[in-house]
Amino acid sequence: MHVELLFWAGCPSHEKALAELREVLAEEGFDPGEVVVRKVETEGDAATERFIGSPTIRFDGVDVQPEPNEPAGLTCRVYRRRDGRFSPTPDPEDVRDALRRAHARTAASGEHSAPAAAATATAEERR
Amino acid sequence: MTAVGARAPSFTLPDTSGELQGLDGGAATVVVFTCNHCPYALAWHERLIDVARDFASRGARMLAINPNDAERYPRDSPEQMRVRVERGEFDGVPYLRDETQEVARAYDAKTTPDVFVLDADGAVRYRGAPDADYEDPAQKAAWLRAALEAVLSGGSPEPAETKPVGCSIKWKP
Numbered sequence: 001m002h003v004e005l006l007f008w009a010g011c012p013s014h015e016k017a018l019a020e021l022r023e024v025l026a027e028e029g030f031d032p033g034e035v036v037v038r039k040v041e042t043e044g045d046a047a048t049e050r051f052i053g054s055p056t057i058r059f060d061g062v063d064v065q066p067e068p069n070e071p072a073g074l075t076c077r078v079y080r081r082r083d084g085r086f087s088p089t090p091d092p093e094d095v096r097d098a099l100r101r102a103h104a105r106t107a108a109s110g111e112h113s114a115p116a117a118a119a120t121a122t123a124e125e126r127r
Numbered sequence: 128m129t130a131v132g133a134r135a136p137s138f139t140l141p142d143t144s145g146e147l148q149g150l151d152g153g154a155a156t157v158v159v160f161t162c163n164h165c166p167y168a169l170a171w172h173e174r175l176i177d178v179a180r181d182f183a184s185r186g187a188r189m190l191a192i193n194p195n196d197a198e199r200y201p202r203d204s205p206e207q208m209r210v211r212v213e214r215g216e217f218d219g220v221p222y223l224r225d226e227t228q229e230v231a232r233a234y235d236a237k238t239t240p241d242v243f244v245l246d247a248d249g250a251v252r253y254r255g256a257p258d259a260d261y262e263d264p265a266q267k268a269a270w271l272r273a274a275l276e277a278v279l280s281g282g283s284p285e286p287a288e289t290k291p292v293g294c295s296i297k298w299k300p
Contacts, residue, residue, distance in 0.1 A: 010295045013166070075200060076294045078166040086169035087262065 001060055001106055004036040008046075008054035011076040013088035019056040020092045028099055045074045053077025055088075057095060058103035064095050129234045131254055131287045135245045136233035140192065140223035143209040148221045154186030155278045157271065160236040160296065162195045163211060164202035167293035168239040170261040172216070174268040175240065178257075179220045182275050192223045194231035195239070195297040203297070218296040231296055238293035243273040244284065252278050255289030 005021060007014035014037075022032035040051045052070040054077055056063060065079065081091045129135055135158070139149040150156055159175055161168045181191035195203040205224050212222050223230050234243060244253035253274035258266035274284035 012292070013296075073199070076165050076167070078164070078169060082299070085262070085264070086166050086172075088166035 001030070001035075001102060002036070002056050002058075003030075003034055003044050004038060006040050006049060006051055006054070006056040006058070008040050008051070008074045008076075010074060011054035012075065013090065014055045015017035017057065017089040020089060021057055021095060024092050024095045024099060028096060028103075030099070040074065043074055047075050057090065057098075059099055060106065062098070062102060064090055129240050129243065129251055129254070131181075132252050133251055135243065135249050135251050136230065137249070138225075138230045138233070140225055140230060142221040142223050142258050143205065143212045144165070146221075148190060149221055150190075150245065150249060151188070152247060152249065153188045154156050154202040154247050155188070155275055157187065157189040157275070158234065158243040158245065159189060160194055160231055160234070160239055160241040161191050161194045162200075162239040162294070162297075163207050164195070164200050165239045166292035171257050171268070173184070174257055174264060174266070175242075175271070176216070176218050176220060178268045178271050178275070180218060181272075185279055185287060187275055187279065190223060190256045191220050191222045192225050192230060193216065193239075194225035194228045194236065196228075196299045198299070200297050207211075228296075228299060236296055238291040238295060240293050241291040241296075244270055244271065246278045253287055254291075255286075256292045259289075261292065271291075 005014065018035065018037060021035060025032045040046050040049055041077055051072055052067055053075045056077065076088055079087045079090045081087045082093055137150050141149045142148050193203055193208055197204040207224050208224060212219065240257060242255060242257055243251055246252050255270065257268035257271045260266050270286065270289055277284040
């Protein structure tokens with residue numbers, strides 16, 4: 001599975017989001033080291049990446065909380081925690097649900113989904 | 128730059144109904160730079176409004192100022208500010224538009240939110256975050272409350288300064 005976190009440096013939330021994402025990945029049996037972290041620096045990059053705010057987390061290209069009507073741009077993204085609070089980072093349980101959905105999609109398509117054991121094996125094979 | 132102990136810059140800015148508002152020399156004034164689009168500002172918002180409500184009877188007044196570039200961040204437009212006020216989100220706290228960003232620059236505001244507490248003489252007595260954790264409503268803007276308690280009782284806020292936490296002010300190009 002391709003896991004990516006896109007961020008804009010104008011928002012201080014990406015480190016916390018990355019830590020929470022890695023924690024969820026580990027808890028779900030995926031390799032937390034597989035996260036691809038990418039910095040979005042210009043409005044042009046934001047448009048190209050369909051980046052609607054920092055941080056944005058995607059599993060196989062699918063946003064953990066899709067907001068198709070949000071315009072792309074360099075901004076801080078507003079999430080809602082499950083208890084209704086505003087937050088600069090997604091609720092880890094929403095991240096977990098999105099990860100499970102992505103894994104189910106991958107499994108249904110018969111493709112390799114990179115759980116931790118497989119990811120480790122792949123890394124070993126590379127050596 | 129507006130440091131703790133310095134006299135706060137005076138200003139006059141329009142609220143969402145066009146009425147001009149400014150510092151009035153009350154017993155204590157809270158100037159909060161904030162906005163509509165920042166998750167940190169939104170996370171702390173209710174706590175800040177609760178402080179305004181709780182201290183109003185003791186002569187404290189809060190002014191919320193949105194200095195962000197609304198051209199690049201349309202959610203911070205005067206129209207969107209008015210929508211929030213009309214929804215009752217500010218509960219009587221004036222929400223002012225700093226279109227030229229001169230007030231934010233004069234205060235050296237860094238983030239939304241960035242909180243300044245002024246005493247009756249207009250001196251800055253506290254500057255920084257409302258409390259230690261935007262994620263924890265139980266903090267109840269404790270640093271801001273402590274600063275107001277100190278100013279209103281003739282004491283010195285402790286801490287007098289904390290690091291403002293939030294989204295950077297969106298300056299115009």
